[in-house]
Amino acid sequence: MKQMTYANVKVHNEIALCSVTNREIKEKIEKEFLKNRISYCEKWEEPGLLRRLLGSRPECTICINEMQREKAEEVFNSLNLGNKVEMIGKPVEKTYF
Numbered sequence: 001m002k003q004m005t006y007a008n009v010k011v012h013n014e015i016a017l018c019s020v021t022n023r024e025i026k027e028k029i030e031k032e033f034l035k036n037r038i039s040y041c042e043k044w045e046e047p048g049l050l051r052r053l054l055g056s057r058p059e060c061t062i063c064i065n066e067m068q069r070e071k072a073e074e075v076f077n078s079l080n081l082g083n084k085v086e087m088i089g090k091p092v093e094k095t096y097f
Contacts, residue, residue, distance in 0.1 A: 013066040014041075016088040017076065021057040025084055029062060029076065036075050040064050043092075063092055 017040075020026045026042075033040050043061045064072045073089075 012092070014063045014092045015066050015069055016043075016061050016090055016092050017064050017069075017072060018062050018088055019086040020060050020062065020084075022084060025081060026060050026062070028079065029081075029085075032075050032079060033064075033072065036071065038064060038068050038072050038075060040072075061088070066091075 018029070020029070030040070041063050043063060045059045045061070
C-alpha cells in the first residue's frame with residue numbers, strides 16, 4: 001500500500017460572513033444554511049470584563065467557505081434580517097490551527 005504524502009501548504013479559504021449577538025437570529029440563519037446545504041462554522045468571542053459589566057453579549061461570527069459565498073449571501077438576504085446582523089464579508093484574519 002502506497003503511503004499518502006501531504007503538502008505543507010495550508011488552505012485558508014474561510015470568509016467571515018456576519019456577526020450576531022442574538023441567539024434566535026443565529027439559529028434562524030443556521031437553519032436556512034442547513035436547509036440549503038451551506039457549510040459554516042461559528043466562532044464565539046466573549047466580551048471582556050468591562051464590556052460584560054456594560055451589558056454586552058457574547059458575539060458569534062458565522063464563517064463560510066469562499067466557494068459558497070454567492071449562495072450563502074443569497075440565502076442570507078432572503079431572511080430579511082435588516083439591521084439585526086452586522087455583515088462582514090471579509091476573509092478571516094485569525095487562524096485556529
